[in-house]
Amino acid sequence: MNRKVVLFDFDGTLVDSLEAIVRITNRLSGEFGYQKATAEDVEALRNLNSMQIIKTAKVPLAKVPFLLQMVKLELNQEIQNLKPIAGIIDVLADLKSKGYPLGIVTSNSQDNVKTFLHNYDLHEVFSFVHSGSTLFGKSKVIKKFLRQEKFLPEEVIYVGDETRDIEAAKNTRVQVIAVSWGFNSKEVLVKHNPDFALDRPEELIAAIGHLQQS
Structure with missing residues (x-):
């Protein structure tokens, strides 16, 4: 077989990579128009699916592809530490x-x-x-x-x-x-x-x- x-x-x-991604998304919050996530917020978000997370964080849907691209670029700077x-x-x-x-x-x-x-x-x-x-x-x-x-x-x-x-x-x-x-x-x-x-x-x-x- x-x-x-x-x-x-x-x-x-x-x-x-969760902590790194949270740090990066918090750094980008001002640019993309959503609130920074606290440790309590992250724990609550773990119980939501992807669309619910975006709605809860109030990320403008049109900005999501650009946000993802920025997160990947920023992760490239932290990949050595993961x-x-x-x-x-x-x-x-x-x-x-x-x-x-x-x-x-x-x-x-x-x-x-x-x-x-x-x-x-x-x-x-x-x-x-x-x-x-x-x-x-x-x-x-x-x-x-x-x-x-x-x-x-x-x-x-x-x-x-x-x-x-x-x-x-x-x-x-x-x-x-x-x-x-x-x-x-x-x-x-x-x-x-x-x-x-x-x-x-x-x-x-x-x-x-x-x-x-x-």
Whole structure:
């Protein structure tokens, strides 16, 4: 039996970038016309989906694409300081040794991802890195990956930390594992009915093994 391809989201799933993103978005608040987020605000936002977050923060919808582009540019200045999620490197090594092809599908930039992978000697772990700049259309990035790499949806598992990751996977008929160590809380992730909702990276091994058999 061929191993399924395991695709990972980047920010929040593989890399601990939440604090950096909060700092950056707070710095850009004056330019883009929204309020800075306190620690309490961030905790509350973890229980909302992407559209609810934008409405709550009162970010003008027309400015969202430009805001995302600025965040990615600013992240490029902080990428050297970002660290992997605790325990995720061992999990990736385990999956690789079991023969799973690994990839990344993200709304972050290819440059940021590749710099991070080089810093932690992970560039040979991943066979695919696909990125797209859309907030709500991550399913388009997954569809593009499937088309370019010639995989069927049933041959792929997607791992992400946000409700939009679950929605994108479901829209493309890809199995999805939601992880609670990133942005969205487990409570809101479960409401979107992923195949699995996990709290610790080491739980990925068993969950992916189960989906491999399905």
